[in-house]
Amino acid sequence: MSEGFFSVKNGHAPSTAHRREGIDETLRTCLWNIVLSKLFGKVGANQYGEISQEYHVFVNLQRNFFKLPMDEFEKHLASRRDWYKDVFFTWEWWRVFDFFEFVARKMIPYDAQEWERDTNAALEAEGSMYRLVGGSVVPLGETVAARSLADALNVLEAHGLHQALADLKAALALFSKARETPTTPEALKASEVCSLAHRAIKGACSFATGNASATLEETLADESLAIPLRLQKSCLAVFGASWDEEAPGNDKELLEAILTQAACTLNLLIARAVRAGNVPAREPIAHKPTPPDPWGESHLVRRHERS
Numbered sequence: 124m125s126e127g128f129f130s131v132k133n134g135h136a137p138s139t140a141h142r143r144e145g146i147d148e149t150l151r152t153c154l155w156n157i158v159l160s161k162l163f164g165k166v167g168a169n170q171y172g173e174i175s176q177e178y179h180v181f182v183n184l185q186r187n188f189f190k191l192p193m194d195e196f197e198k199h200l201a202s203r204r205d206w207y208k209d210v211f212f213t214w215e216w217w218r219v220f221d222f223f224e225f226v227a228r229k230m231i232p233y234d235a236q237e238w239e240r241d242t243n244a245a246l247e248a249e250g251s252m253y254r255l256v257g258g259s260v261v262p263l264g265e266t267v268a269a270r271s272l273a274d275a276l277n278v279l280e281a282h283g284l285h286q287a288l289a290d291l292k293a294a295l296a297l298f299s300k301a302r303e304t305p306t307t308p309e310a311l312k313a314s315e316v317c318s319l320a321h322r323a324i325k326g327a328c329s330f331a332t333g334n335a336s337a338t339l340e341e342t343l344a345d346e347s348l349a350i351p352l353r354l355q356k357s358c359l360a361v362f363g364a365s366w367d368e369e370a371p372g373n374d375k376e377l378l379e380a381i382l383t384q385a386a387c388t389l390n391l392l393i394a395r396a397v398r399a400g401n402v403p404a405r406e407p408i409a410h411k412p413t414p415p416d417p418w419g420e421s422h423l424v425r426r427h428e429r430s
Contacts, residue, residue, distance in 0.1 A: 144252055144262075146216035153245040154219060155211055161238055162226070163204055183229045188222070220253065220260040224299070228258045243269065257292045259299035262375055268383040275386035278393050279323070281405040287326030291385070294319035298378055316378055320385035324362050327389050331396035339363055342392060347399040350391070358388050 146154070162177045185191050211219065223242055227235050235258070242255045253260050254269035257276050263269045272295065279288040297316045328342040329335045339362055342348070343355040361384055396402045 146219055146251075147249070150245065150249040150251060151212060151216075151219065153249060154223070154242070155208065157238070157241050157245060158207070158211065159204075161234075161241065163207075180226055180229050184225070188225050223255060224258060224260055227255060239273075257295045259292070259295040261295055261299045263379060263383075268379060268386075271383055271386040271390065275389045277407045278390055278405075279327075281407050282330065282393060282402065284326055284330055287323040287330075287389070290319045290323040290326070291389070294323070294382060294385075298382060313378060317381055320382060321362055324385060324388055324392070327392045331392045331401060333401065347401060348392070348395040349399070350395060354391075358384075358391075361385075362388060 162180060164177075185195075186193055211222070214222075223238075227238050227242075230238055239255045246253055246255070252262050254263045255261075256263065256269055256272050261269075261272075263272070272291075275291060276288065279285075279291065294316050297319070324339060328337045328339055331337075331348065332342050332345060334341075340355075340359055343350050343358055361381065393402070397404045
């Protein structure tokens with residue numbers, strides 16, 4: 124129920140403002156509607172045999188997620204929609220999130236951005252404590268944390284900082300294991316999460332200063348970046364040294380704070396370097412729509428589906 128509706132504002136219906144773990148029936152239905160519109164609504168091939176992005180995703184789901192025989196894939200997907208729905212509505216809540224992660228990672232970036240945007244809109248509207256960021260469902264809770272990390276991922280990609288981008292995504296993937304499920308136990312590998320975030324920041328330091336060996340302390344103190352001393356000290360207190368020997372244990376709240384601050388630090392360093400003229404400004408990459416059959420899977424389409 125939207126927080127802006129009369130019934131919620133006047134106490135006649137329950138609020139969804141609190142953070143909620145798991146997936147209730149309403150949220151599950153919202154997520155299923157995304158599957159319908161973003162996958163089933165576009166799957167198939169046109170009369171020329173050109174394969175859609177969504178068709179490729181279903182190929183991957185069949186082969187790598189459900190691990191079903193590929194000789195059964197020729198069954199028309201529309202006729203299997205009821206099967207997908209039955210599975211989707213009987214899964215444990217954490218398996219639904221596994222599904223959304225898998226699809227996000229198999230999509231071309233243009234489509235993955237829409238998938239992530241619509242998923243997070245549903246999660247936020249229904250008061251979920253989770254967000255889909257960089258292909259991982261993470262217990263970020265507050266929207267500001269999710270947005271800071273999403274901004275950092277976009278900035279790193281726009282400026283071509285591929286290793287730092289990979290490090291931040293890897294940290295998020297590890298943090299996503301904070302979902303306490305039978306398949307992803309409590310161990311979060313806290314030191315690895317922190318070390319990956321630390322390494323991403325080191326990459327940003329090298330980029331912002333043009334010095335491959337620049338430390339965070341040297342970068343923050345760079346006069347051209349004009350970062351206030353108090354903010355310098357705050358960043359150094361968290362990321363001034365490696366976390367290899369010291370990590371906050373398997374504490375989801377502390378790890379969330381560290382990742383959020385890592386994102387803010389990355390955004391700050393690159394924004395200040397752009398403003399100082401140390402590096403050129405870059406707009407977020409506008410990914411292009413999917414080209415026809417980029418994976419060469421047209422042979423999987425039955426002949427009569429091409430006509």
